[in-house]
Amino acid sequence: MRFDILTLHTELCSSPLEHSILGRAQEKGLIQVGLNDIRDHGRGNYRQCDDEPYGGGSGMVLRVDVLDAAIGALRRPDSRVVLLDAAGAPFRQATAQRFSELPHLVLVCGHYEGVDHRVAEHLVDEVVSLGDFVLTGGELPALMIIDAVARLLPEVLGCAHSKVEESFQEGLLEYPQYTRPREHRGWEVPEVLLSGHHAEIQAWRRDQARARTRRLRPDLLVEDKG
16 A cells, blocks of 8 residues: 655654554555655745635645645545545544555645645545644644554554454454553452453453443443434
């Protein structure tokens, strides 16, 4: 799978992509990630990419003509182009799963005051948000999306079962995990995990996952959605 990030700050994205799972996935040829500078398509001698908003207001807005050229240089017949914007649809595990089935994902990073609305209306396939908060740009969300999507691809994770049992895959938070030491400062590992009875352990984990979800994220439980 190939990812392309369209950004004004390629250097902000480069380091996280070189390490850990994402770095190894690229070394193995399991994913490709392109960092593309929007300024390459800027206007005039100064490669201007933004301008003052029509109607007045503070800040600068990324230009539609610049992003049209930048997206056009990357889009393929099999591409999915996504604008990262606080006003977009929430990014969920189901979104990551859907993206992982694509051959090419283009992530457009907004910056400054915002992006000319015609980009969302005419140039991208969808608009996505990572949450109800505002960031200075879309670079960090783009990296988070790549991480969430890449780990769902075959062979990217070392353990094939890891992505099946983790949080959100079945609509629940993951069950609590423990390792050595068995006791620390009086805090004991649950006895069932030491029993060796796999059926009992699985039943305990299912119960704990549901209880943890009910306590921390009741909105994820279908029965609580009315």
